[in-house]
Each structure stands twice: as C-alpha cells, then as structure tokens.
Amino acid sequence: xxxxxxxxxxxxxxxxxxxxxxxxxxxxxxxxxxxxxxxxxxxxxxxxxxxxxxxxxxxxxxxxxxxxxxxxxxxxxxxxxxxxxxxxxxxxxxxxxxxxxxxxxxxxxxxxxx
Numbered sequence: 001x002x003x004x005x006x007x008x009x010x011x012x013x014x015x016x017x018x019x020x021x022x023x024x025x026x027x028x029x030x031x032x033x034x035x036x037x038x039x040x041x042x043x044x045x046x047x048x049x050x051x052x053x054x055x056x057x058x059x060x061x062x063x064x065x066x067x068x069x070x071x072x073x074x075x076x077x078x079x080x081x082x083x084x085x086x087x088x089x090x091x092x093x094x095x096x097x098x099x100x101x102x103x104x105x106x107x108x109x110x111x112x113x114x
Contacts, residue, residue, distance in 0.1 A: 001025070004082035005034055005046050011090050012044070018097055028072070031063055040097065043067060043074045046082060073100070 001009065001024065012022040012035055026036035028043070035044040064074055075096055077089050 002046065002048065002079070004048070004079040007082050007086060008035065008044070008046060008077070008089065011086065012093075017090070017093060020097065029066060029070075031066075040100075041072045042096070043072055044093065045074060045076045046079065047076055048079050 005024070009024055011017070013024075015021050020037050020039055022035050022037045022044070024035055026033050028036065033043045034046050036042070037044075067074055073096070075093060077092075081089050
C-alpha cells in the first residue's frame with residue numbers, strides 16, 4: 001500500500017465507520033480496488049498522480065462504468081486529499097453512507113450516528 005492508502009486504511013479498518021467492514025486491495029471482476037465495503041457495495045479509491053495522466057483516463061472510465069453497471073458505488077480521493085485533510089475524506093465517506101443508506105434496510109450495527 002502507498003502511504004496515503006495506509007493513512008486511509010487506519011481510519012477504515014476495524015469497522016471504525018458506523019460499524020461497516022472495509023477490505024483493502026479487494027479483487028472485483030478483473031480489477032483490484034483500494035478499499036471495498038461489500039455491505040454497501042462501496043468502492044473507495046485513492047488516486048495518485050498516475051491517474052491524472054490522459055492515457056489512464058480511458059481505462060479508469062471503463063473500469064468505473066463496469067462497476068457502476070453492476071451496482072457498485074465509487075468514491076475517489078487524491079493522495080493530496082488524504083495527506084492534507086483526512087478528516088474531510090472521512091466525513092465525505094460518512095456523508096455518502098448516511099445519504100445513501102436506505103431507511104428500509106435498517107441498521108444491524110446499532111446507532112448509525114455514533
């Protein structure tokens with residue numbers, strides 16, 4: 001893992017976010033995603049400078065389309081985001097969860113708003 005991935009992992013592991021289990025370096029189809037929560041079908045990607053290159057934009061878009069077509073949700077953060085404002089990154093993940101969690105699913109982990 002890269003240093004930004006290690007920093008983010010320290011916040012995601014051990015069900016630290018509303019009791020959801022995240023896995024790191026998770027294979028999905030022919031790809032490996034940085035972090036994945038199966039229960040939410042949520043992929044969290046940490047993008048380094050290589051993702052800014054034009055030649056990588058097409059493959060990133062193709063990969064995202066495959067995930068979205070199959071019901072996965074993707075949140076992307078840059079290395080800069082993680083190094084400079086990890087708390088905002090975590091807040092965005094929490095916001096995604098609270099905004100997109102169906103009220104019909106219920107919450108089997110206790111209070112969502114810990």
